[in-house]
Amino acid sequence: MEMISVQQAEEIIFSQIKNFGTEEISYENALGRVLAENITADRDLPPFDRPTVDGIAISFKAYEKGTRAFTIKAVQAAGETPIPVDNENECLEIMTGAALHSSMDTVIRYEDISIDHTIAKINIDIKKGQNIHVKGRDKKANEILVKAGEIITPAILGIAVSVGKTIVSVKKLPKVVIISTGDEMVPPETTPTFFQLRRSNGITIQSVLEKYKIKADLLHWNDDFEFIKKELSQCIEVYDILIMSGGVSMGKFDYLPKACEELGVEKLFHKIKQRPGKPFWFGKSQNEKLIFAFPGNPVSVFMCLHRYFIPWLERSLEISTTNQYAVLQNNLEVPFPLQYFAQVKLSINQSGQLIAESINTNGSGDFSHLAETHAFMELPLEKTEFKKGEVYKIWKYNF
Secondary structure (H helix, E strand, O other), X not given: OOOEOHHHHHHHHHOOOOOOOEEEEEHHHOOOOEEOOOEEOOOOEOOOOEEOOOEEEXXXXXXXXXOOEEEEEEEEOOOOOOOOOOOOOEEEEEOOOOOOOOOOOEXXXXXXXXXXXXXXXXXXXXXOOOOEEOOOOOEOOOOEEEOOOOEOOHHHHHHHXXXXXXXXXXXXXXXXXXXXXXXXXXXXXXXXXXXXXXOOHHHHHHHHHHOOOOOOEEEEEOOXXXXXXXXXXXXXXXXXXXXXXXXXXXXXXXXXXXXXXXOOOEEEEEOEOEEOOOOOEEEEXXXXXXXEEEOOOHHHHHHHHHHHHHHHHHHHOOOOOOOEEEEEOOOEEOOOOOEEEEEEEEEEOOOOOEEEEEOOOOOOOOOHHHXXXXXXXXXXXXXXXXXXXXXXXXXEOOO
């Protein structure tokens, strides 16, 4: 199979969008999950007329008749049963957020009155209905407050519990396993020899998925074909999604493609006209499990994860997203026939534009710059020279 384009790879991956269903969870565990139902108002919001300031409440009719001094009947705090006035010349001292009785319709701030014992005198011109948040002004009962498909933020969580939504329907998450491969990779706690490397790809992928509240399992397999084949078979039974790093290139110990073939996993593509991440392998098992097998270099893993897997995940969870673009800040030449994903630093200029400065790296094994950059800029395959001021698509990871 020939190398395919980035666009073709995206189309093939997006042809495998999956719906993992929904589940109901407590609001205490809902932060960061994808809302699977509309949240509606259980009553009018606000549920009663309420003052927006501390002061006195009056009937405006009395003011219209020329009354400026009112007898204070009582003081009402927020949370107390509404207190009526018995005649138009009475007023109530009332606090912000209290429920206003229908016998009054206007509130005047303490700053705008003077009080002498039980008499409150109004010192300014006033308008009927001032300083009152009217019942139902924000939303009526049964109106939608938050639409399904939103990621549950602290604000959304606050809205949910304010209308008594303590059990929330959310999108189910796929069961994911992250598998790194290679004899040369040792645990992070180990001191490697000069010819070994500490395992980091799995931890990186696992950390990115945490944003979506996916608790992925982490495995490592050494370069043993029969072992890989056996373990792969078990993982295909247990997990919805397998994300792998390493073992997909053309080396003698890159066993994954052969193991997948022998297990009846359909190869949907292998190799994309891109740098980094050219050897990316993608397939589907007979029981509809997806395998995203990234090349082992850290930058390749990071780019393929953000360019392909995350968009696939967001579509599967029905999270609405928009393409993002930035203005290139320096000239760039790409002297090879592959679609290049440049690591860039992002910032916002005085005109409010998102701008991107590309940095020089030493290939897909040079992961040191991932900490200081913010995104990959996707540069079109048909060009080799890119000029300052040109606009291209970006895939953020740190911004």
